[in-house]
Amino acid sequence: MWRRLEKTAAGEITVAAALASAGYAVALAAGAEHPAALAALLAWILAFGAATLAVQVILVRVRSKGAADPGRRHAVLAGLLAVAAVALSAAGLPGALALATLPTALFSIVVCLVRVSPKRLRELGWALVGSSAVTLVILVVGLR
Incomplete structure (x- = not known):
């Protein structure tokens, strides 16, 4: 915080990764298999990154x-995060990782490409909560 980077995209993604890492530790402590805990961790990091x-x-x-x-550039970056999730699943992590990342990544791509009025921020916020809920359901069902 002393460098005031917490409100940059990189700073926010770093904070999201740190918070998601706590879930990884909790999942392992609760007896989850390492691949499942890692898939959930990566899904949240990639989804929060896209958001x-x-x-x-x-x-x-x-x-x-x-x-x-920066809409087009950020849409491409969000797409690359989704591709990373698919690649990680293809490399041996559970398929739930790729599926769980897609709702928020796709939502983010649409937001990046469509000019949304600032008056619609409340609706966008709730849509983001909804995509996160879908991510959660996919992880819970897909990693059991």
């Missing part, structure tokens, strides 16, 4: 009054 990219697009658009628009 952070979408939020950053909205913030940049508002703060710059539309002069700056």
